[in-house]
Amino acid sequence: MKKSELPLYKTGWFYLLVLVVAAVGWLIHIGKLNQLNQWNRELLYQILPNRVTDSAIMRVKINSEGPSAFQSVKTLMARFPNASLALLIGPNNAMMQQLNRHISSQPTRRSILIATDNRASAWQFTNGDLSLGWFSQSINRVSAVPEIKWVTAADAIYAPVVRQNNGATSLLWRHDESLYPSFAGLAVSGNMLEKLQLKVGNYFELFANSHRWQAGFTGDVFVAGESLDSVDLQAAIATSAESAPQLLLIEDGYFQQTNEVVRALARLEQGNYLVQGWPVILSSWLLVIFGLALTWFLIRFSLTKQLAIMAAFITLLVLGQYVAFSQMQWLPILPVLAYVFPVWLVLTGYHFERLKFIALRNQQNEILSLAAPTFFETQQFEKIQPWLNNTSPDLNLVEKVFDIALRAEAQQNKSLAAKLFEWINQTGIKHEGSQQKWSEYHQVLGKEQLESTLVIEPGQTNPGSMTSPIQNIENFGRYRVEGVLGKGAMGIVFQGVDPKINRHVAIKTLQLSDAQDDQNFAETRERFFREAETAGNLSHANIVTIYDVGDEGDLGYIAMDLLTGAPLSNFLKPENLLPAPLVYQLMIQITDALDYAHKQHVVHRDIKPANMIYDDDIQRVTLTDFGIACVADQSKTRTGTIMGSPFYMSPEQVLGKRVDGRSDIFSLGVTFYQLLSGYLPFNGESIASVAYHITKSKHQSVRHWDSRLPASAVRITNKALQKDISKRYQTMFEFKHALISALKRDFKKAPII
Known part of the structure; x- marks a missing residue:
């Protein structure tokens, strides 16, 4: 949501203001006000005899x-x-x-x-x-x-x-x-x-016998x-x-x-002459600063009061000039007015536009307050959500949203309730009931949910990772189970062996017995077996190899290559980061693999360090876990379905839009950023806050965490993490080429592919 009401720096008035100040400064610098200043001095000299008489x-x-x-x-x-x-x-x-x-x-x-x-x-x-x-x-x-x-x-x-x-x-x-x-x-x-002397102090003075002539701070009269x-x-x-x-x-x-x-x-x-001592020169600049500051506060008053205050300011300038003149000091006031008046006019124009904006904002809030309950009752609240995120709310709107959040909670729509409580918390408007509710949701959601892979269907009220209990099972088809490796995006991953050829494999599973109880489980099962088809059709040195697919009792399984090494998620703390040149090398391998996959119309959609296995012996990284991958031109995924790991999701994933290979580019940009710095570009304590930062907030430069990183790290991560999909790298090939060029230029190394 917007935090302020039409801030000056976000309007065209700001650029006009900068242009006006620069133009006035330039006109003063090239002497366009000199004639006006001379007329000003002529007017002052009317106070004293104007004609020189009895001169020697x-x-x-x-x-x-x-x-x-x-x-x-x-x-x-x-x-x-x-x-x-x-x-x-x-x-x-x-x-x-x-x-x-x-x-x-x-x-x-x-x-x-x-x-x-x-x-x-x-x-x-x-x-x-x-x-x-x-x-x-x-x-x-x-x-x-x-x-x-x-x-x-x-x-x-x-x-x-x-x-x-x-x-x-x-x-x-x-x-x-x-x-x-x-x-x-x-x-x-x-x-x-022969007796002429010069005295140097706060200003210059010429001496000859008993005669003295001041020359001011600059040697001029x-x-x-x-x-x-x-x-x-x-x-x-x-x-x-x-x-x-x-x-x-x-x-x-x-x-x-x-x-x-x-x-x-x-x-x-x-x-009978004038000079400029340093106090007068300093006073001139202080008057300019005071005048400019005055214009900023002036726009808060009515036009009548503004005119009265400006008249008082001009009177103050004239009196100051007269006092300085009586002390043989030249205090130019026209440059002060040349700065103040145009800036005042620009800020007045901005102020009137801002008042119109606030009036429209208030009307929008009133309309949202009336419409929000209707959209909630018709189960179309997602249509009004963007409007809430792009307004500066008032207390009445906050009260309406709080009431809807309570109704959503009563209907067990925890996801919507959490989003609305967080929205209220981020408005900056104090609402004790909402703060208490958000604190409760904040503690329940925790960090664990943010790091796991999520599949959230439209209307799902309690998003979570799709995992199943550990099963006591000894065989999957011809594969003998040797132990449990961990949990994937959809189920448990076992270590197994094919006794006929003594080949050790990783066996990914999906529990099928709950299909009767979950109306969306059929889609989940289809997605699981689609991974086998998707990844099985890919043949690349940096993509895990699929050997077999089948089902055993209540479980479906996929047998794939058992990789040696460690996931890159083991190297994310600032104290145990991989060397920057090696990170570039590994990212080049991943971009090459994803470039190949994208050309086969496969989008991974769950790019993160945990899904990349690094083998230090051969300096090779392998991309795994196509558990939520989709075939780009045959995807059956419905619009509104959110898939991925929250910390690494692209803005379009967060918003439940259809995705293409550029979503993987964003996720890989997050991974690259984290591997270089040990920090995430977008963080938060809940899914809602992380999603908000991904879609709205600007990330810190990667060199903020480590100033030793080359400029290319900033340039590449910034481009990969563009929220506007059209401003990112458009292909993995383009991403890979940028990494290779940077590796050669910054580290004098050739890529290992």
Whole structure:
């Protein structure tokens, strides 16, 4: 039965939810929210003066492509001799050569800062090249410049303009395990370059004399508002001495980030900029997690309450951003909302579908409560059983089923009563009467019934193994009895000898004297003699040989080869398992034998370790006990008849459906699993619970019990144990080929057939 009401992970909403979260994460990663974040910062900057005034920075735009470029720079240097000079212009080798010669001929106390794409001077902070120690593990958070080229110049410092896709301006960049200032990081210090220092802690800070500039956790700053207006050469020359700049920025429009860099320098100059410390970054992720968790709980409320709670959450985000902004911290809230709102919409859709599902479930339970007594009274309860197994029951339905279970018990239908008591016990709904009843049935049924071969006819109330008392008998036809070997699926197995040729045989028997008392016994007798015909027509090295068939008094008998060795059921405990390569070898022999049998239209239907005799001397295994075998195209077995050993039954056997060779494949998969691990894939304390696990539950991986097993063991057992018959190996030949390939690949051994 279903344990929960339409769990999210079993619906298409779950995959849509995963897709939405992945899509939002990808959009954030590639920067699709950057413009929205910038608009958010612009809105915040409305709180503070938006226009930069009285700046000590002058921005001059020139044409750097013509021969007059150097002359323009030279003129500006002469006009403002005390200003620091920073060039934001594209590559111009001719101008740079002229500029270097000019600087060499007229030494100056100031250094010229030159912006580049990927060239840098080996400039270091005054506190030396940073050996970051423990902090080096976190240095990757700072942007790197690919394919950096180091440049040496006497009076010029080259620094890269670091490209960012999140709207930030980088003051630092990294190379290997060291940090260096970017163009903006050097330009902000103006004429204090030689005194620029870096402090490394929970965030980065640049120092020069008494000036300090925070660079946050990632070495970046965030700004908004207007940038400095640029002036042309003539307007710059006309500037009065009182308005002379401390930093002269000469640009030609080559760098796309020019406006952002200049705006950042102006904001840094005024101390009006934003950074991201690690508490803010951590808070962003915590807000995402909190928001996603909130959406899960939101769907439990009415739509009106959901809207009110979401409004409160947005208000909390806005207030948090404002508080962070007042502390010069940038807390982005749009990514939080980008995660929360789509997830909320998806979960709301799932919730409405779940409510419809619950309503339909309740209607189904009501219909089942009304119909179940009628089906029981007309002896057609098996038709409603699948519906019970596929619903999430309520207390009313449980009460109805309990009442039917009591009626079944009163009519001596113990099998149905046990199934219904177990069904109630598995619903998770507390019902004291059912728990007590199930406990009684649980103790009575026991494990013994699960390990023996069962033949359950439709309507049979007390399923059990078909055995008969030990008979005191000395001969079966010409065969002299020497002792008792054990019990088979249908009767006692004796050891005997043929005195004429001194051949020792195993004699399987069936008591015939009860035929008058059992209306189904005629079918059992027919099935017994059919084994002789079935197995007698099979000739294979790994199938037991049949010598004779007959009856002696009240007993029918089959004389067959007396095998030496031990049943594989002797090797099922974890401490005495056979080596894995040998198990593969034996399974290859069994698959070869069953492949042959299936081609003769014979399905065994009782594959288990106890029916396989292993002779260690010749490393051969022989398949025995065709006691419930059927001829596939001539089977007289009625639909609804259940045959086999419960632990090893296939789902179709458990359900009483017609079976073919693929049922043997499932049973052999169980045997293979148990021989490798010492554990059963499907266990339980009763026939009903074992049957439930076989048809409904997923088994543990065989490597759960022994991690040393090769991957092929998992792959082969998983495929053989598929509940969907169409997903298993379709033939024993296919099963055998998989085992042979695995044996050669994993153990470097050839099969012994």
